[in-house]
Amino acid sequence: MNHAPARQWxxxxxxxxVRLAWxxxxxxxxxxxxxxxxxxxxxxxxxxSLPLAVFMSLAVYAGSAQLSVLPLMAAGAPLWxxxxxxxxxxxxxxxLSSMWRNYFDHLPLRHRLALGxxxxxxxxxxxTQRYTSLEKTPEQLPYFWGAASINxxxxxxxxxxxxxxxxxxxxxxxxxxxxVLALLGVLYSMLKDRATSVAAVVSAAAAVAAFGLPLKLNxxxxxxxxxxxxxxxxxxxxxxxxLRPSPGIRPPDPTRGEQHPVLPLPPExxxxxxxQEKQP
Numbered sequence: 001m002n003h004a005p006a007r008q009w010x011x012x013x014x015x016x017x018v019r020l021a022w023x024x025x026x027x028x029x030x031x032x033x034x035x036x037x038x039x040x041x042x043x044x045x046x047x048x049s050l051p052l053a054v055f056m057s058l059a060v061y062a063g064s065a066q067l068s069v070l071p072l073m074a075a076g077a078p079l080w081x082x083x084x085x086x087x088x089x090x091x092x093x094x095x096l097s098s099m100w101r102n103y104f105d106h107l108p109l110r111h112r113l114a115l116g117x118x119x120x121x122x123x124x125x126x127x128t129q130r131y132t133s134l135e136k137t138p139e140q141l142p143y144f145w146g147a148a149s150i151n152x153x154x155x156x157x158x159x160x161x162x163x164x165x166x167x168x169x170x171x172x173x174x175x176x177x178x179x180v181l182a183l184l185g186v187l188y189s190m191l192k193d194r195a196t197s198v199a200a201v202v203s204a205a206a207a208v209a210a211f212g213l214p215l216k217l218n219x220x221x222x223x224x225x226x227x228x229x230x231x232x233x234x235x236x237x238x239x240x241x242x243l244r245p246s247p248g249i250r251p252p253d254p255t256r257g258e259q260h261p262v263l264p265l266p267p268e269x270x271x272x273x274x275x276q277e278k279q280p
Contacts, residue, residue, distance in 0.1 A: 012141065012142050012145055013142075013145065013146075013149070015139065015142035015146075016139070016142075017139035017140070017141075017142035017143035017146060018142050018143070018145065018146030018149075019146065020130075020139075020143060020146065021126065021142075021143045021144070021145075021146030021147035021150070022146055022147075022150050024126045024129075024130060024147070025122065025123070025126055025146075025147050025150050025151060026150075028122050028126075029150060029151075029154045032122060032151060032154045032155055032158075033154045033155070033157070033158040034158070035063050035155070035158075036063060036154065036155040036156065036157075036158035036159035036162065037158040037159065037161060037162040037169070038162065039057070039063045039066050039067055039159055039162065040053065040057060040158065040159040040160060040161065040162025040163040040164075040166065041162040041163075041165075041166045041169050042066075042067060042070055042162075043056060043057070043066065043070060043162075043163060043166075044162075044163055044166035044167075045166060046070045046071075046073065046074045047074060048070075048073075050163060050164070053163045054160065054163060057156060057159045057160060057163065058156065060086075061117065061152070061155070061156075062086075062089075062090055063155070063159075064089050064090075065085075065086040065089045065090050068085050068086065068089045068219055069082045069085055069086050072085060084220075085219065085220065088219070088220050088223050088224075089219060089223070091223065091227075092121070093116075093119065096119060096121075096124050097116060097119070099124070099128070100115060100116075100119060100124075102134045103131070103134070103136060103140050103144075104140075104141070104144075106136070107141075115144065115148075118145075118148035118151075118152055119148070120148070120151050122147075122151060123144070123147045123148055123151055125190060126147055127140075127143065127144060127147065130143065131143075187200065194233065195230050195233040195234050195237065196230065198229060198230075198233060199226040199227075199229045199230035199233070200226065202225050202226060202229045203222040203223070203225055203226035203229075204222070205225075206218070206221050206222045206224075206225035206226075207219065207221065207222035209221075210222070
C-alpha cells in the first residue's frame, strides 16, 4: 500500500502556515457555524429526508446555493430552475477559481479539483489578505489547507447538528442573522475598488426592486445586474487608461550622471532633485 499521500498530507498539516490560517480564520468561524446550523435546520424543515439532507450538506457544501434552491424544491419548481438558480448563485466561484489558478496552477488536476471543492468565500478573503502578490511561495498551500480544514469542519459540524436536531432547534431563534453578518463581513472585505462597490450597490437595489418575482428570481436579477455593471465599469476603466497619455522619454542628462534615456520625474520630485543639487 502506498502511504506517500498520507505522509504528504500529515506533513502539510504540520506546517506553520496551517496554524497561521487557523488564527486568521478563527474570528469568522462562529458566524460560519451559525450559518451552517440554520442551513441544516432549513433543509429538514423544507421536507427533505435526513439521508438526503446529509448528502446535500456533504456534496454541495454551499450554504447560499442550498438556501436559494430549498424554497424552489419545496414549491415543486422545474428542475432546470433549481439547477440554474444554484449555478447563478455559485458563479462567483468561477471568478475565485481563476484567482486560485495564479497560486496553484502547478498542482496536479486531482489536487486542484480538491481545492475547488474546499474553496470558500471566507477562505479566499483570508488568503488574499495574507498573500497580496501573485508570487508563489511554499507556505501558501499549507495555509489554504489550514483555512479549508477549519472552515469545512465548522460548517459541516454545525450543518449536521442542524439536520439531526431540526425538530429541537426552531428557526425563530434567529441564528441565521449571525451567518448573514459573517457574509456581510466577507462582502465588505472584498469591496476594494469603485467597480466592486458600485456593482454591490446596484445588486442590492436590483434584489429589492425585483423582490416580488416568483421562485426567488430576484436573486438572478441581482446577480445579472451586478455582473453587467461590474463588466461595464472595468471596461470603462481600461478604456480610460488607454486614453491616458503616457509620459515621454527625455534624453539623458550628463550632469546628473545619466547615460540612458529616462522617464521625466514628477514635478515635485524634479523640484526636490533640483533643490538637492543646489545644496553645497
